[in-house]
Amino acid sequence: MSDHQSTYQPKTGIEKWLDSRLPIVRLAYDSFIDYPTPKNLNYWWTFGAILSLCLGIQIITGVVLAMHYIASTDHAFNSIERIMRDVNHGWLIRYIHSNGASMFFFAVYIHMFRGLYYGSYKAPREVLWLLGCVIYFLMIATAFMGYVLPWGQMSYYGAVVITNLIGAIPVVGPSILIWLQGGFSVDQPTLNRFFSLHYLLPFVIAGVTVLHIWALHVTGQNNPTGVEIKSKEDTVPFTPFATIKDAMGIILFLIMFAVFVFFAPEVLGHADNYVPANPLQTPAHIVPEWYMLPFYAILRAIPDKLLGVIAMFAAIAVIFALPWLDTSKVRSMRYRPVMRWFYVLFAITCVALGWCGGQLPTDLVISFGADKAGTPIGLTVTTLSQFLTAYYFAFFLIIMPWIGLKEEPLPLPASISEAVLAAHSKKKG
């Protein structure tokens, strides 16, 4: 909290000496020990700590992988296989890194949907939300470039498809495309720069994460009621209360992580990426990793290439604008009886878009039989994607502003402690 006074008392001589020169211990104490935390935070709030851990895991395993990886179109694929076969525990490091990307996105999506449900983007937390969006955008860029590095078929054609999107921009597109790829096609210069940026961006993410946490500590955490902290009664100190809860969340998350790394390390990947990149042989079915499938579905839902690219980027951009699209005076959807259900539909829409992104556009979702020529007719994946895309944008651009003005919210608790006590007496009956 901005009005929270530091309670750090340097005890030893060296602590006093350091505190008057660089109060770094005081900063850590005020941020992670004595920091007042709303007492009603639920397990959805542990994903902040889980995400910090994910970033740490990706950076550490990534630095080790970079010691063995060779960013060359001739050697990249084999150097990864060397890591998997001959480097001590290389298989472990590489599987943690490749599955870690999926775990990172899984956690960030829960974190974002949590923020959306409890209104954590609303004033005064707009900058906090924007910084989170920047982190998410950087994560997408980093993950995309990382996926190119093994130089398998899906790496190569993923890079071809995504970089060529830029070529859809009128007039300057083709020139930017050549500049981006470092040549007239995806090749050695592309791989080299992707490796360079894939190594750089995680540290940028780490920097923005510091700003994100800083902004969080200025405004204080939101909580499931969406009611601001009113008194000391509403809070508990971060340590041990939030730390032990975060530790519990982290352990449960790590168990899931371990199940993937040790028992299903390939299920989230594509078989095609174990075929070395071959520019002369396009795979039958080019699909991105699962965490980008919703955006891929939006891209393919629009028949025009340029408009599709615009829609895809708009789908991310609209998340940035969220704080100014929601007109509701109430933060938490606990007290928003109508909006809550639009939120559920939105969550279903995102999952359904992800499913559509993994199918062939002409596949039928529901078959209505066949026409006279015998061709099956029905609802195609493309048509379904178009409906879902329409709802995706309508949710932000129409429903958010409109429902916020019309909806009658449920009565809010006077304070966090009142809500906690009410929940208690309800439980006891």
Place this chain on the structure above:
Amino acid sequence: MSSFLTNSLKLLSGAIVAVALVTSAPALAAGGHGRKPVDPGFSFEGPFGTFDQGALQRGYKVYREVCSACHSMKLVSFRNLGQKGGPFYDPKYKNPNDNPVVKQIASEFETAEIDPDSGDEVMRKSTPSDRFPSPFKNDEAAKASNGGAIPPDLSVINKARNGHAPYIYSILIGYEPKPVGLEIPDTQHYNAYVAGSLATQWKGDPHHVPAGGVLAMPPPLTDGRVTFDDGTPSTLKQQAKDVTTFLEWAGDPHMVARKQTGFAVILFLILLGGVVYLAYRQTWKGHH
């Protein structure tokens, strides 16, 4: 507006989930065009699965006597055969380069090297540290000898095909006489399990295009093609199952170590989780 809108939204959400559950299964099944791969029950399946060493040894023999005539396996070295979990692992030889079986196998092959005195390429006996030699000097030679199609490298083939080990096994046992109405050249071979589409080569009823696709590879395995040293009857299915096991090992040689580490890690996390849970209960007692 609230109650009516809320109720309709509730119904709508429920209906969407129900429709999704009902329709998703057939839509997913429509994705592949080959017959559903057969799983003969491999020793390495499931969280407790390990490699059956007998199957690995028989599989290596099939690979060596049949597959390696056309397919390379560039990422595997002879020493790998003797490393922990490998076909010829012997606990007496911690360093697989010392394993006499591995040494013997390596010495039966030749590896090219540059003679330092003349600069000419000369052949020498392979050692355990050498990679498996490839049947063709380069991709062009492989193409020229195989009707224009390069036989894929087998190092990670089970990982590189959708359907994984059961798919590879099914391809090996899946050659059938081509259905009447399928017009393909003699250099191509019908296989019911291949993920492909025969729509353009099919001259019969367009609504009943047969499942499967074509391969340039003629049926590689037949009953009795390989003689197994351990007396196992050498049926087509046995050969296919064993060589698929060998290919799984070649692509994922640390699988057993991976699963064992996994049990230790998850057990540790569960125990740690128990302790942390007790600490959590203690900490929050009376603060809720």
